[in-house]
Amino acid sequence: MTNNYWLLKSEPDTFGIEDLAAAPKRTTRWDGVRNFQARNMLRDSIAKGDRAFFYHSSCEIPGIAGIVRIAKAGYPDPSAFDPKNHYYDPDSAKYGADAPRWYALDVTLERKFKRVIRLDELRAHAGAALADLVILRRGNRLSVTPVSKKEWDFVLTLE
């Protein structure tokens, strides 16, 4: 499966769009994904040059804060091999260098929205234009989800 548009979740208390704006070259490593479904997308589907919504989760105003571009496609996540890292995975090593368990991306901030497009605004369109938006589905917890071109374009009209 390939797709050109995605949505990436981040907790702004840990790393928000302001942090990305302040990062060198407005670029950061997107690491620490420890879910197999999300991992598969990082590894197999997300390509350099694809774009993604930067979504703020677990915060006062959940919603889409801006757009990032994939600066580097999926590569083995170094944090999985670093015992001092919060995301260290002791089982990772046994998968071997040719079949890493976890993957990371590099993303560059393309632009911050003038305002956050809030989750409740997105949900207001769940009966129509955004009926299939994955993050609006019940119980969805994936930190990486695909977005269709139709959904992408529609969200941009909400800004």
Add this chain to the structure above:
DNA sequence: GCCAACGTTGGC
């Protein structure tokens, strides 16, 4: 802080 939803683990 609560709790629903869901993924992962491990005993059997």
Add this chain to the structure above:
DNA sequence: GCCAACGTTGGC
């Protein structure tokens, strides 16, 4: 391979 227990996510 089943499934209970456990951990995590994330909105509220």
